[in-house]
Amino acid sequence: MRLSGKVAIITGAASGMGKAIAELFAAEGAKVVVSDLRVEAAQTVVTEIESKGGTGIAIAANVAKEEDVQQLVDTTVKQFGILDILVNNAGIMDNFVPAAELTDELWERIFAINTTGPMRTTRKVLPIFMEKKKGVIVNIASAGGLQGSRAGAAYTASKHAVVGFTKNVGFQYATLGIRCNAIAPGGVNTNIGTTINSPNPFGMERAMAGMNLNPRSGDPEEIAKVALFLASDDSSFVNGTVVAADAGWMAY
Numbered sequence: 001m002r003l004s005g006k007v008a009i010i011t012g013a014a015s016g017m018g019k020a021i022a023e024l025f026a027a028e029g030a031k032v033v034v035s036d037l038r039v040e041a042a043q044t045v046v047t048e049i050e051s052k053g054g055t056g057i058a059i060a061a062n063v064a065k066e067e068d069v070q071q072l073v074d075t076t077v078k079q080f081g082i083l084d085i086l087v088n089n090a091g092i093m094d095n096f097v098p099a100a101e102l103t104d105e106l107w108e109r110i111f112a113i114n115t116t117g118p119m120r121t122t123r124k125v126l127p128i129f130m131e132k133k134k135g136v137i138v139n140i141a142s143a144g145g146l147q148g149s150r151a152g153a154a155y156t157a158s159k160h161a162v163v164g165f166t167k168n169v170g171f172q173y174a175t176l177g178i179r180c181n182a183i184a185p186g187g188v189n190t191n192i193g194t195t196i197n198s199p200n201p202f203g204m205e206r207a208m209a210g211m212n213l214n215p216r217s218g219d220p221e222e223i224a225k226v227a228l229f230l231a232s233d234d235s236s237f238v239n240g241t242v243v244a245a246d247a248g249w250m251a252y
Contacts, residue, residue, distance in 0.1 A: 001029030002232040007080045009033040009072065011063055011121065012090030014041035016190030017140060020220035021087055021227045026054030028228060030085065033076045035061045063090045063117030064109075073124045082132070085231045086125045088118035088162075089140045092195040094155040096203035107154045114158035115165070122169060126178070133177040138230045139166050140223075141182040143246055150210075152203050163242055170240025179239040181230045186246025187217040215247040 008025050012018040014036035022032045026049040034049075036042040039060035046056040059075055061068040076083055091114045097106060118139055129135025144150035145159030163182060170180040226245045229235050244250055 001027075002228065002234065003085070004029030006030045006084040006231075007033070007076065007082055008085035008087065008231065009035060009076055009083065009121070009125075010087040010089055011035045011061065011072075011117070013087075014038045014045055016192060017185070017188060017220045017223045017227075018087070018089040019045050020224035021089065022056065023049060023054075024221070024224040024228055025085075025231065026056055027052065028232075031080050032056040033072070033079075034058045035072055036090075037062055063088075063121060064112040066120055069117070069120045069124055073121070073128075077128065083125060083128050084134070085136045085138070086121055087138045087140070087227060087231070088121055090117055091140065091142075091192065093192055094152040095196055095199050096207050097152040097154065097200045098203040098206070099153040101200060101203075102153055110154040110158050111161070114155065115161045118162060119165060122165075122180070126169075126173065129178045130173070130176050135178045136231050137166075137169065137178070137180040138227050139180070139182040140227075141166065141184045141242055143184055143186045143244070143250055145182075146184050146242065146244065146250060149207050151207055152200065166242065167240045174239055179230075179235070181235070181238055181240065182242045183223060183226050183230070184242050184244045184246070184250075185218065185223050186244070186249040187211075187214055188220060188223060189217050190220055210252075213252050214249045218245065218247060 008030045013022045013034040034042040042058035049056040061072040142159040145163045166182040
């Protein structure tokens, strides 16, 4: 098992890609912390993991709140004694709102969850990783973090920021045994669409302009396999980069 004895935190892990990652990591021997706003749903994931012989705990956390991030990591270390892997998966969409119609409130909400959240969790775990000279961070970016119009302006900017943050952390801490990479999924069959409640017609039309070029949508389990590769020693020479997982959509 590729993650035997490891302890991993996965944010936004009650459903979708986060759930698939937590389940696969547990199957590969990791003790997983299933973190989500919806702790009941997170506990359901833990119950499924335990029914298959895995180990996990559910912790309620809003990554947009510093106190929640502190509690998440502190509780993990208290429970398991160590932390080895952080997967920053929690994220929301932005209703395809274009720049001309952006509000400060929407911009700040999207960045608080998609960008500031990963910064805070990373900031919290780095001292732990630095002390033991080993640790892995996997950020879930997006095709929207590599291209210009796969979503609205705020989401696009927030995921571009995640890509830049990933590269910065990856290089700056490389000599301390720490790796930081990101995955840029294309269209994946998850429930993130539930965060789209009132799509902007103009922004959505422009963002959807290239959808007919998308070879296919992916499944959460396919992204989880990429996360497993990046979290394990199989990717020991991979650092500070972004792996696109999109069936070739961005290759056009």
